[in-house]
């Protein structure tokens with residue numbers, strides 16, 4: 001060997017490594033110790049990968065399902081439907097006025113006339129649910145339905161198909177002819193009014209002057225709840241003049257159910273992370289008992305207990321960070337893949353809550369690794385050096 | 392009255408005016424309770440480490456030599472008796488303070504070298520200073536040079552021979568410029584020539600004011616020692 005052959009500190013790269021290891025003495029020792037037992041470190045990390053993966057996939061899918069379901073059912077929860085109470089047929093103007101007062105500032109009041117009639121279209125005849133309102137847009141929040149209706153008709157898609165009617169066709173009801181202004185896509189809307197077979201006409205087309213029901217489209221679920229309570233209080237004080245139907249409570253049940261389901265799935269996934277923590281604990285116990293002598297040397301030559309502890313904790317934390325990051329990445333990829341391959345909309349996956357799920361799972365994985373390594377590291381660092389040195 | 396005159400007239404006074412010894416064992420007894428009864432590894436040992444002096448401890452296997460070094464290095468506590476650091480007892484020091492004493496004042500050469508397998512020679516030598524801010528690389532390279540390993544700086548322990556490992560361990564014990572060097576068989580794995588080089592280095596270090604205590608079976612060490620003591624069944628004989 002030549003004079004300079006054994007000098008390693010020649011290239012820029014190795015001086016950089018040397019400087020880094022000077023800067024982070026615990027981390028550089030930890031990295032070397034981990035790479036000494038690659039397979040074992042890999043297996044310990046695999047536990048964390050699987051645990052974090054499980055939490056991320058189940059958590060994200062749960063959130064996505066909940067988001068998708070609520071966005072489809074969402075309109076339903078904000079509707080309050082008021083129909084005449086015991087024995088009544090119609091709602092009179094005073095009652096509608098009272099409902100407007102109760103709903104003031106919290107939603108749009110849509111008085112409806114309704115009835116059934118035979119409808120004739122270009123290709124045939126069928127039974128339609130007639131609704132009379134000037135504001136079909138608020139009732140069916142679907143693209144293409146006009147906000148206000150003065151003449152003509154808006155019909156449901158199922159009915160349109162049976163009649164062979166399209167936008168621009170003419171339909172006939174009891175000798176009156178109406179131009180079809182829009183067709184309601186019943187897939188995209190949830191409403192207590194059956195949109196598929198609906199025929200929406202201006203209220204003036206009905207013979208009867210009184211309205212048969214009032215739909216209040218509230219601005220939020222809380223508003224809907226408040227309006228329903230307000231209407232009950234004002235109108236049903238003495239006798240049951242109206243019956244008030246609000247699906248808010250049904251919707252909040254659905255939300256609760258999803259929360260419970262998500263919690264349950266996360267708990268199962270969490271258990272797998274805890275198992276990973278146990279395996280980290282085990283691996284760190286093995287590692288420190290193998291390195292007992294070395295740790296004794298560190299202590300004997302004047303490395304403090306907390307410095308030894310730090311080195312060992314960096315080691316276990318690195319397992320958590322590596323495994324957690326890999327698990328979170330794999331989990332996110334799988335969930336996005338599921339969204340792309342099924343009807344689950346990608347937008348329901350990419351919600352802020354899922355960011356919290358991913359970061360939270362990663363953090364939990366790191367924490368579990370840290371906790372798993374704490375006791376073995378503490379025990380090794382606190383052992384009297386003479387005893388460690390005896391091996 | 393000059394110090395010299397006092398020294399000649401009253402030896403006791405001369406001892407009192409000398410600088411305090413870095414380490415002293417005062418009536419130290421160490422017993423181990425084991426399955427086969429109590430073993431007395433050290434029996435009422437009186438021993439002082441003097442600055443600038445090389446002391447060789449000789450004695451048969453199991454006579455308590457390593458135990459005695461552990462006492463001197465604050466690695467272990469005596470069963471009875473006391474260990475003094477710069478004149479004051481160490482019994483009251485916390486674990487952290489003892490660690491600091493080892494880090495700053497004591498150099499260890501262990502019987503089995505105890506190098507860290509993942510670290511290169513230079514890094515092993517720098518180990519005691521690893522968590523300090525100072526950059527000890529130059530000193531580590533210089534020390535390795537002095538023990539004849541200037542061309543093995545980047546090698547890990549498994550790439551070194553037994554004697555080379557021993558020399559790395561000696562270089563490591565000197566990295567913190569210790570007051571006291573405690574060496575367990577420092578020449579145990581060295582041939583005569585290398586042993587002489589290493590002992591020459593140790594003697595040079597002692598001349599710089601370091602108190603050296605070397606456990607040995609090697610008569611060569613005796614030649615370099617200022618004083619040789621014998622340990623038999625835990626009892627120290629001057």
Ligand SMILES: Nc1ncnc2c1ncn2[C@@H]1O[C@H](COP(=O)(O)OP(=O)(O)OP(=O)(O)O)[C@@H](O)[C@H]1O
Nearest residue numbers: 423424425430432451452453454455456457458459
């Ligand atoms: N931790 C311990 N527990 C029980 N007995 C011990 C312990 N450490 C040392 N001994 C005993 O103390 C005695 C002295 O041991 P020590 O290691 O000091 O011997 P030594 O002089 O260094 O021997 P060698 O030359 O073989 O290294 C031995 O009898 C040994 O069995």
Ligand SMILES: [Mg+2]
Nearest residue numbers: 456457502575
């Ligand atoms: Mg020994």
